[in-house]
Amino acid sequence: MKKIILSTLLVVALVSCKKEAEKTEENISMTDSADIVVPEPVAANASLKSLSTQQTTDFLQKKNDTLYVTNFFATWCGPCVREIPHFKKKIEELKDKPVKITFVSLDQKQVWNTEVPRFTQEHGIQDHTILVDGQLLDQNFFASNFKQWDGGAIPFTFMRKGDKTDETLGMMSEEQLNEKINSFLK
Template identity: 60%
Template sequence: MKKIILSTLVVFSLASCKKESQKNEEGVATTDSTTILNKTEAAKVELKEISQQNLVENLSKKNDTLYVTNFFATWCGPCMMEIPHFKKKIEELKGKPVKFTFVDILDKAAWKDKVPAFARENNLENHIVLVDESKFDDTFFGNFKTWKGNGIPFTHFRKGDKTEEVEGSMSEEMLNEKINSLLK
């Protein structure tokens, strides 16, 4: 008899440990506090949507600052592979005349939740802008030597009159090489 009671208690205990979605005594579904906290934190991040014209102005600044503009999407594996390299360079070059901007152009549906959550998780809230690619006119891709919008990630570097472009994911070494060559 003791074994049956003990077995029943163990089964009941394990069943009550379910974390994600439980029903309380009134039969109302509840969620755990971490789910609520994560949604609240992501909602607090407000990313700025800019126009094609503002983006072009940022891409064409010709001064002593190095502008590194990376076009990405949160669903893009190669984009996500290079993000740690960029984060490391942002930290390394803090206080130097270098400005990093990440442009999400492809997944407007993710702008409300996925992109803000990504920005918060990676401490990139002040570096990400949103641009609606459906509003690009034919002149937009004329700002680049090689890129026609057919692949991401794509990174555009500009310092003064010097520009560099990389289509595809960059290794940490390649990113360092591009930045160092333009900072000379």
């Protein structure tokens, strides 16, 4: 039963992100080229740093009294974008607590210096975002770091405090996020 539920969640997440990408492409193709405004390139933000696969694994496996909440997203993923405000609110609420919320952008490398910095600044998460080249993440990476996630869909949120972990595939509501974080802070 658990496998059926997880499979269903995975399919829903994949379809949601795919539909968002198709909507964006459809809107672009339906727009007159004279109406398209190309944004000015954004200089790479010094706070956006990239991590290698090993550095990402080291980060994910930190075990101490801090709660690490890591949200894997991409700028083009609608469900990812919709849950960002919930995480931002928690960052503000928990700024004096031993909680570290980090966004991991899995966007393609060619937009690391343009779209990703613009997006993170627009959403106010530039100081909490790291870049990971998703092309380098193989099945060994996923099997070594996660019980459920195989990298097939986003958003994905991983929480760790000491030896306790939690994995959520798909978009989280504000209530779900609060409940999960509170369960770690008890």
